[in-house]
Amino acid sequence: MNNPIKIAVDAMGGENSPYKIVKGIELHNLETDNVFYNIFGDKNIIDPIINSTNLKKEKFQIFHTKNLIKDEDSPLAGAKKGKDTSMWLAIESLKKLESDAIVSAGNTGALFVIAKLNLNMIEKIDKPALSALWPNRNGMNIVLDLGANIECNEKNLVDFSLMGAALHKSLFEKEDPKVALLNIGSEELKGNNVIKNTYQILHDKKNSLYEFKGYIEGNQIMDGNVNVIVTDGFTGNVALKTAEGTANFITSELKQTFNSSVLGKISAFLNLNNLKKFKKKLDPRLYNGAILLGLDKPVIKSHGSTDEIGFANSLRVCEKIIKGRLIEKIKKNII
Amino acid sequence: MNNPIKIAVDAMGGENSPYKIVKGIELHNLETDNVFYNIFGDKNIIDPIINSTNLKKEKFQIFHTKNLIKDEDSPLAGAKKGKDTSMWLAIESLKKLESDAIVSAGNTGALFVIAKLNLNMIEKIDKPALSALWPNRNGMNIVLDLGANIECNEKNLVDFSLMGAALHKSLFEKEDPKVALLNIGSEELKGNNVIKNTYQILHDKKNSLYEFKGYIEGNQIMDGNVNVIVTDGFTGNVALKTAEGTANFITSELKQTFNSSVLGKISAFLNLNNLKKFKKKLDPRLYNGAILLGLDKPVIKSHGSTDEIGFANSLRVCEKIIKGRLIEKIKKNII
Numbered sequence: 015m016n017n018p019i020k021i022a023v024d025a026m027g028g029e030n031s032p033y034k035i036v037k038g039i040e041l042h043n044l045e046t047d048n049v050f051y052n053i054f055g056d057k058n059i060i061d062p063i064i065n066s067t068n069l070k071k072e073k074f075q076i077f078h079t080k081n082l083i084k085d086e087d088s089p090l091a092g093a094k095k096g097k098d099t100s101m102w103l104a105i106e107s108l109k110k111l112e113s114d115a116i117v118s119a120g121n122t123g124a125l126f127v128i129a130k131l132n133l134n135m136i137e138k139i140d141k142p143a144l145s146a147l148w149p150n151r152n153g154m155n156i157v158l159d160l161g162a163n164i165e166c167n168e169k170n171l172v173d174f175s176l177m178g179a180a181l182h183k184s185l186f187e188k189e190d191p192k193v194a195l196l197n198i199g200s201e202e203l204k205g206n207n208v209i210k211n212t213y214q215i216l217h218d219k220k221n222s223l224y225e226f227k228g229y230i231e232g233n234q235i236m237d238g239n240v241n242v243i244v245t246d247g248f249t250g251n252v253a254l255k256t257a258e259g260t261a262n263f264i265t266s267e268l269k270q271t272f273n274s275s276v277l278g279k280i281s282a283f284l285n286l287n288n289l290k291k292f293k294k295k296l297d298p299r300l301y302n303g304a305i306l307l308g309l310d311k312p313v314i315k316s317h318g319s320t321d322e323i324g325f326a327n328s329l330r331v332c333e334k335i336i337k338g339r340l341i342e343k344i345k346k347n348i349i
Numbered sequence: 350m351n352n353p354i355k356i357a358v359d360a361m362g363g364e365n366s367p368y369k370i371v372k373g374i375e376l377h378n379l380e381t382d383n384v385f386y387n388i389f390g391d392k393n394i395i396d397p398i399i400n401s402t403n404l405k406k407e408k409f410q411i412f413h414t415k416n417l418i419k420d421e422d423s424p425l426a427g428a429k430k431g432k433d434t435s436m437w438l439a440i441e442s443l444k445k446l447e448s449d450a451i452v453s454a455g456n457t458g459a460l461f462v463i464a465k466l467n468l469n470m471i472e473k474i475d476k477p478a479l480s481a482l483w484p485n486r487n488g489m490n491i492v493l494d495l496g497a498n499i500e501c502n503e504k505n506l507v508d509f510s511l512m513g514a515a516l517h518k519s520l521f522e523k524e525d526p527k528v529a530l531l532n533i534g535s536e537e538l539k540g541n542n543v544i545k546n547t548y549q550i551l552h553d554k555k556n557s558l559y560e561f562k563g564y565i566e567g568n569q570i571m572d573g574n575v576n577v578i579v580t581d582g583f584t585g586n587v588a589l590k591t592a593e594g595t596a597n598f599i600t601s602e603l604k605q606t607f608n609s610s611v612l613g614k615i616s617a618f619l620n621l622n623n624l625k626k627f628k629k630k631l632d633p634r635l636y637n638g639a640i641l642l643g644l645d646k647p648v649i650k651s652h653g654s655t656d657e658i659g660f661a662n663s664l665r666v667c668e669k670i671i672k673g674r675l676i677e678k679i680k681k682n683i684i
Contacts, residue, residue: 150598151598164533164541165541196587198496198582198586198590204499205499206583232586232587232589232590232591232594233590233594234594235591235594236594236595236598237594245587247533248533248540249583249584251533252531252566252584252588253587253588253591255533255566255568256567256570256588256591257591257592258568259567259569259570259571259592260591260592260595260596261595262568263485265599
């Protein structure tokens with residue numbers, strides 16, 4: 015491998031870890047040949063799983079530690095567990111320039127606290143934001159902030175626009191980022207002062223990275239007319255979780271519908287392939303991987319409850335972010 | 350009719366009005382025998398439609414006016430059109446005690462401005478809130494505020510809890526209202542100060558109308574563990590519209606799935622009844638009717654794009670609110 019991309023992997027966080035982590039690495043490794051995995055965690059548990067895979071020895075290194083942060087630890091308690099947890103060591107390897115990005119399926123709050131303790135903010139960015147992928151009719155949205163900041167000022171929202179657009183461009187290089195502000199009316203009259211002021215700044219501001227498309231409402235998030243959606247962390251978190259809840263509600267109602275009669279079961283069987291395609295398109299594992307933006311190294315959070323397929327997707331996000339030079343894109347376009 | 354309930358109906362607002370309004374009245378009238386309709390609008394257009402229905406003359410009265418507020422008028426421009434628009438006259442009939450509640454499918458903003466100009470706030474309620482029905486696994490939620498107030502303080506959210514619970518009890522008298530605050534974490538630590546203070550007030554406050562169940566997150570709205578969901582107008586509006594957008598996205602993806610192959614079409618046909626049941630359960634017309642709470646008379650807003658079935662449901666909501674003595678319930682339980 016010539017100068018491989020190095021991903022730091024916290025192997026110990028989330029449900030069914032490190033099994034799904036190692037299996038996810040195996041899956042991701044099948045589709046790429048220029049990634050090296052720095053794996054942090056308990057060697058005694060990780061080794062037997064790795065031995066059951068086809069992963070070659072030159073593709074990874076294990077950094078042994080028995081100490082780990084539990085999913086139920088408070089963010090601060092997690093961070094206080096010290097510098098020899100798998101999560102801390104993984105993040106520290108970015109600081110030491112031994113890895114290019116970190117991914118963890120562990121404790122979200124602790125990941126962010128430890129990342130902020132160890133890594134620098136990008137110059138001129140005041141607050142980090144949590145972003146994620148969200149499907150739309152034509153492809154994928156980046157939505158941010160999803161909960162890192164309950165209250166945001168104009169500068170924060172302008173920064174989020176830039177960082178979200180840079181992330182979209184890194185992940186989907188053939189598409190042009192189109193930024194919109196989430197609001198409760200399409201007229202310029204609605205919304206609070208922070209949103210209205212941000213609208214004016216983005217409207218007047220020239221930039222070559224993205225096009226500003228104005229306001230959208232919640233029902234337009236998935237229309238596909240824009241692909242970077244900017245909001246404060248409280249609103250973004252409520253919107254994302256409401257969408258999840260609605261999707262779960264509808265698919266479970268649908269399941270009941272098909273199970274409620276013999277005819278329903280037969281026709282669902284006949285239609286199995288189509289339903290599988292439908293399910294695949296909405297599979298949350300496809301969108302797995304939230305990205306903390308604003309630090310000078312990429313920090314990726316995999317969903318704790320995902321499986322190896324979902325975790326492999328987080329690794330894919332990592333790889334694309336590094337190859338797409340996300341951090342450089344942000345630095346180059348900042349005001 | 351002995352002391353019939355009198356509903357003031359603005360016949361001229363929304364798509365396909367007054368046709369759908371009159372047809373909606375006909376539908377509603379089939380299921381009730383103690384409601385009288387005060388219909389406001391252009392008699393020359395309304396009369397021929399009424400003549401095509403089975404509505405008896407003793408069931409309604411038409412208050413003729415040619416003037417109307419257009420859907421595209423700004424709220425203020427609508428209100429300024431004067432006191433002889435169908436909407437203004439309909440609301441005024443509440444003030445004159447000639448009607449018990451008003452329903453309109455017209456301009457939402459104008460409806461609220463004119464209602465606030467003509468009607469009194471309930472004593473000790475500072476701000477009105479917009480509420481609506483939202484399905485959950487076990488029945489129906491009331492969610493408020495959905496956009497009347499972008500920013501809310503503790504007193505507002507406490508008032509919304511009471512008004513939402515009173516509305517739920519009026520509509521579903523056999524169920525006990527269970528109130529929750531929409532937040533971004535279930536731990537008491539998250540959320541902004543207004544939400545945390547409101548939590549404490551609701552937690553400490555004794556009341557006989559509802560049970561306070563603490564925080565919920567967006568993905569729990571449809572779980573059915575609570576049935577009155579309280580939030581500020583900005584968050585509520587984003588949540589509601591995001592849920593609508595998600596539901597539309599999924600059902601259109603599903604439609605594509607079934608149309609994408611001959612086999613799919615056959616099995617969808619076989620399964621027609623089940624799919625119809627599914628569609629019916631999610632039919633937005635069932636939840637049609639947003640209720641403005643806080644004024645001393647019930648003001649109901651039908652969706653502008655609904656049809657006669659949806660409008661009939663708004664009339665049903667009106668009738669239940671009056672029979673359920675909503676306003677009395679609010680007054681009796683206020684701190």
